Amino acid sequence: MDPLQHTKLGYAKDLPMGDMKVVKAGDREILLVKLEAGIYALDNFCTHGGCRLGYGKLEGETIRCLCHGSVFNVRTGEVLGGPATRPQPTYNVILEDGEVTLAP
Numbered sequence: 001m002d003p004l005q006h007t008k009l010g011y012a013k014d015l016p017m018g019d020m021k022v023v024k025a026g027d028r029e030i031l032l033v034k035l036e037a038g039i040y041a042l043d044n045f046c047t048h049g050g051c052r053l054g055y056g057k058l059e060g061e062t063i064r065c066l067c068h069g070s071v072f073n074v075r076t077g078e079v080l081g082g083p084a085t086r087p088q089p090t091y092n093v094i095l096e097d098g099e100v101t102l103a104p
């Protein structure tokens with residue numbers, strides 16, 4: 001069982017629509033992205049070389065890593081453009097009383 005299950009990551013109302021925010025959960029950094037379709041959570045460290053995706057560029061449902069230009073789907077973590085070859089880890093989040101919470 002993931003010890004970070006049910007970790008609260010902040011209030012949904014504090015996340016800007018169409019933008020992203022980095023939060024800490026234990027020793028991890030999680031990138032929250034709020035879109036019209038929902039709130040998504042990815043690991044903040046790019047699978048290519050470890051750069052922080054939070055410094056990247058959000059373009060609709062994709063995020064481009066600033067270091068070497070890899071592009072990931074925000075919702076699924078799928079690699080849409082290299083050089084990254086491994087998908088970006090994602091986390092399921094749920095809303096509990098308005099708070100974004102890591103799902104079991």
Ligand code: FES
Pocket residue numbers: 046047048049050051065066067068069070083084
């Ligand atoms: S570290 Fe992200 S593309 Fe290289």
